Amino acid sequence: MSTTFTLDTSTSRATPTPAPMKRLTVPAIQRRKFEGKTAEPLVMLTAYTARQAQLLDPHCDMLLVGDSLGQVIYGLPSTLAVTLDMMCAHGAAVVRGSYHSVVVVDMPFGSYEASPQQAFASASRIMAETGAAAVKLEGGQVMAETIAFLSQRGIPVMAHVGLTPQAVNALGGYGARGKSQEEHAKIMADARAVAQAGAFALVLEGVMEELAVAITDSVDVPVIGIGASAHCDGQVLVTEDMLGMFERVPRFVKRFDNIAQTITSAAERYAADVRARSFPTEEQVYRPKK
Numbered sequence: 001m002s003t004t005f006t007l008d009t010s011t012s013r014a015t016p017t018p019a020p021m022k023r024l025t026v027p028a029i030q031r032r033k034f035e036g037k038t039a040e041p042l043v044m045l046t047a048y049t050a051r052q053a054q055l056l057d058p059h060c061d062m063l064l065v066g067d068s069l070g071q072v073i074y075g076l077p078s079t080l081a082v083t084l085d086m087m088c089a090h091g092a093a094v095v096r097g098s099y100h101s102v103v104v105v106d107m108p109f110g111s112y113e114a115s116p117q118q119a120f121a122s123a124s125r126i127m128a129e130t131g132a133a134a135v136k137l138e139g140g141q142v143m144a145e146t147i148a149f150l151s152q153r154g155i156p157v158m159a160h161v162g163l164t165p166q167a168v169n170a171l172g173g174y175g176a177r178g179k180s181q182e183e184h185a186k187i188m189a190d191a192r193a194v195a196q197a198g199a200f201a202l203v204l205e206g207v208m209e210e211l212a213v214a215i216t217d218s219v220d221v222p223v224i225g226i227g228a229s230a231h232c233d234g235q236v237l238v239t240e241d242m243l244g245m246f247e248r249v250p251r252f253v254k255r256f257d258n259i260a261q262t263i264t265s266a267a268e269r270y271a272a273d274v275r276a277r278s279f280p281t282e283e284q285v286y287r288p289k290k
């Protein structure tokens, strides 16, 4: 197991290692909510690998090692089959690749719901094996006791309410939440409960904008929106979604690039060169010195 959290860049010649920046802390993130009207929104993206983290880190306040890696990296149909082993392996890689951002690791389905004790065992393993600064877990009022248990024992917790993908079977799909008055009231109560329990921030996913505004104005911790509102205290997206890796993305995604096209085009040109024997050339082969 690695005990130093620095990325070996000796084989990455294309980009120089960025100048070391001081790493942000969880309390610094939490304080951002109270820095007045001038407070800049918090910037968060997902990262699953060391190199991805290295490239995103200087531009973010937080990096999320999301259990969305189940779909994005492993081709699973949902986040339900993601394991603690996967989260620990990718979490450690992202911490090695980052210098500045607060790294948050998702607790996978089945690793925390049974009891505060089960959650502590899983969260402490994530903290010890990855070097991350915090964990994230899904659920509102029902998770309040667990959030208090972990945060009182030194593990910062980011909560996740609204559209909670690990509950896809109970919710009946990935549609937006908070449309009915009952659901609106339930999600507002969830957000208040997790803030009250000691979560240092919360992710609010896939809710009607009016509800997102109301929650942001009613809790005293930063609200990080995804499919929520520009009024939230910050935003998060899945990096591969924002890069344009997928043909179909949720409505809340803005595509800032078309990486799928870039990869397809490079693979096409590589295949053509190999088949034409025009790669490798003398530049890429080893010959005795003259």
Ligand SMILES: Nc1nc(=O)c2c([nH]1)NC[C@@H]1CN(c3ccc(C(=O)N[C@@H](CCC(=O)O)C(=O)O)cc3)CN21
Pocket: 067, 068, 071, 072, 079, 165, 173, 174, 175, 176, 206, 238, 240, 241, 249, 250, 251, 252
């Ligand atoms: N690549 C990726 N991006 C994500 O945002 C993401 C994941 N994976 N995996 C875990 C969860 C699952 N999430 C999802 C998945 C699908 C929709 C989606 O298809 N939304 C549709 C509406 C669906 C409906 O109404 O039933 C949309 O157009 O917004 C939304 C969020 C968010 N998370």
Ligand SMILES: CC(C)C(=O)C(=O)O
Pocket: 046, 064, 065, 066, 067, 068, 069, 106, 160, 203, 205, 226, 236, 237, 238
């Ligand atoms: C979409 C974000 C908030 C997440 O939980 C994930 O990437 O798993």
Ligand SMILES: [Mg+2]
Pocket: 066, 067, 068, 106
């Ligand atoms: Mg997640």
